[in-house]
Amino acid sequence: MPKNRKSFSLARQKRALLALEWSVGFRPAGSIWVLLLALRGFSLVEIGLAEGVFHVVSLCCELPSGLLADVLGRKQTLAASYAMFLVSALLMTVSGGLGSVCLSLAVSAVGYNLQSGTREAITYESMIQASQEEEYLKFSSLQNGVYRFSDGGAMLLAGATMLLGWQAAYLLDAGIALAGLAAALSLWEPVCPGREERSVSLASLPGALKGTIQGAWTLLRTDGTAVRIMLVNALVGAGATLTRFFLQQRVEAATIPALLGPSLFVLGLGGGLAGLITGRLNRMSYRRAAALTGLGVAACALAARGSFLPVLLASGLAAGLLDDGLQLVSDKRLNDRFPSAQRATLVSVSSMAFSVFMIPLSPLFGWFFS
Numbered sequence: 001m002p003k004n005r006k007s008f009s010l011a012r013q014k015r016a017l018l019a020l021e022w023s024v025g026f027r028p029a030g031s032i033w034v035l036l037l038a039l040r041g042f043s044l045v046e047i048g049l050a051e052g053v054f055h056v057v058s059l060c061c062e063l064p065s066g067l068l069a070d071v072l073g074r075k076q077t078l079a080a081s082y083a084m085f086l087v088s089a090l091l092m093t094v095s096g097g098l099g100s101v102c103l104s105l106a107v108s109a110v111g112y113n114l115q116s117g118t119r120e121a122i123t124y125e126s127m128i129q130a131s132q133e134e135e136y137l138k139f140s141s142l143q144n145g146v147y148r149f150s151d152g153g154a155m156l157l158a159g160a161t162m163l164l165g166w167q168a169a170y171l172l173d174a175g176i177a178l179a180g181l182a183a184a185l186s187l188w189e190p191v192c193p194g195r196e197e198r199s200v201s202l203a204s205l206p207g208a209l210k211g212t213i214q215g216a217w218t219l220l221r222t223d224g225t226a227v228r229i230m231l232v233n234a235l236v237g238a239g240a241t242l243t244r245f246f247l248q249q250r251v252e253a254a255t256i257p258a259l260l261g262p263s264l265f266v267l268g269l270g271g272g273l274a275g276l277i278t279g280r281l282n283r284m285s286y287r288r289a290a291a292l293t294g295l296g297v298a299a300c301a302l303a304a305r306g307s308f309l310p311v312l313l314a315s316g317l318a319a320g321l322l323d324d325g326l327q328l329v330s331d332k333r334l335n336d337r338f339p340s341a342q343r344a345t346l347v348s349v350s351s352m353a354f355s356v357f358m359i360p361l362s363p364l365f366g367w368f369f370s
Contacts, residue, residue: 023180025150029169048366057109059355065113066348074122082180084111089174117347141275152268233330234353240323246369270320
C-alpha cells in the first residue's frame with residue numbers, strides 16, 4: 001500500500017488494470033475450452049459436469065477470497081489470482097481423464113474467485129482516491145471492452161490454436177498468466193476508507209475477518225434492493241454465459257474450419273460492445289432493465305439450438321451484449337451501495353449467487369444443447 005498518496009497515479013493504475021483485463025481475456029486455449037474438450041472426446045454432458053465442478057469450487061471459495069481481498073489487500077489478492085491461472089494452465093497440459101480436467105478447472109475457479117470482487121473493488125477505490133467516482137461506469141465499460149475484445153481475439157485464432165494442439169495452447173495460456181501476474185504486482189493499493197493502512201498480523205487476522213463479515217452481513221440483512229440486484233443479475237448472467245459456452249460446439253459444426261476463428265470472434269463481440277447500451281440501461285429502472293435483458297437472453301438461448309450459422313452468431317452476439325450491459329449497470333448500482341471496507345467481500349457474495357445458478361444450470365444446458 002502506498003505510504004504517500006501523492007505517489008498514486010490514476011493514469012498508471014488504469015493502464016495496469018487494462019493490462020490485467022487483456023491477460024485474463026486473451027487465452028487462446030481457455031477461450032475455447034469447451035471446443036477443445038469436445039475435440040478430445042469429452043461429451044457435452046461431461047463438459048457440463050466439469051463446468052458444474054468449477055462452480056461448486058467457486059461457490060465454496062468465493063466469500064473467503066473476498067474477505068482476504070478486503071483484509072489483506074486487493075493488489076496481493078489479484079497477484080495470487082494470476083498465479084492460480086498459471087497453475088491451472090500447467091495442470092491442463094498434463095490432464096488425461098475427466099478427473100484431472102476437473103482439477104485444473106477447480107484451480108482456475110480459485111483464480112477467478114480471487115479476482116472476483118477484487119478487481120471491481122480496487123478499480124472503484126482508485127476512482128475514489130482520485131475523486132473521480134463518476135467515471136467508474138465509463139472506465140468499467142472500457143475494462144469490459146478490453147476483456148471481451150481480447151477474448152474475441154483469442155477466439156479469432158481458434159483455427160491456429162487447434163493446429164497448435166491443446167497442450168501447446170495451454171502452455172501459451174500459462175505464459176500469458178505470467179504476464180498478468182507481473183501487471184498485478186505493478187498496481188498501487190489504494191487507500192481504503194474504513195480500513196486502516198496497516199499490516200494484518202496472524203493474531204489480528206481473526207478479528208479483522210470478523211469485522212469484515214459483520215459489516216457485509218449488516219448490509220445484506222438491511223438492503224433488500226442490493227440483494228435483489230445480485231440475484232437477478234446472476235440468473236441472467238448464468239443463462240447468457242452457458243448459451244455462449246455451448247454455442248461454440250454448434251458453431252464449429254455449422255461452419256468450415258477456415259471460418260471457425262472469425263465465427264467465434266463474432267460470438268465475443270457482443271460483450272465488447274456492451275458499453276454502447278449501458279448508459280441507456282442505467283437510465284432505466286433496474287426492474288425494467290433486468291426484464292428487457294433477461295427476456296432477450298432467453299430468446300437467444302432458444303435460437304441457439306438451431307444450426308443456421310447467421311442465427312447462431314446473432315444469438316451469441318446478442319446474449320453477450322445484453323448480459324454484459326446488465327452486469328455493468330448492476331456493478332455500478334451495487335458499488336454505490338457497498339461500504340469501502342467490505343466492497344470486495346460483497347461483490348464476492350454477488351458472484352456466489354452466479355455460481356448458485358450455474359451449478360444446476362450447467363448440466364441442464366449441456367442436455368438442452370445436446
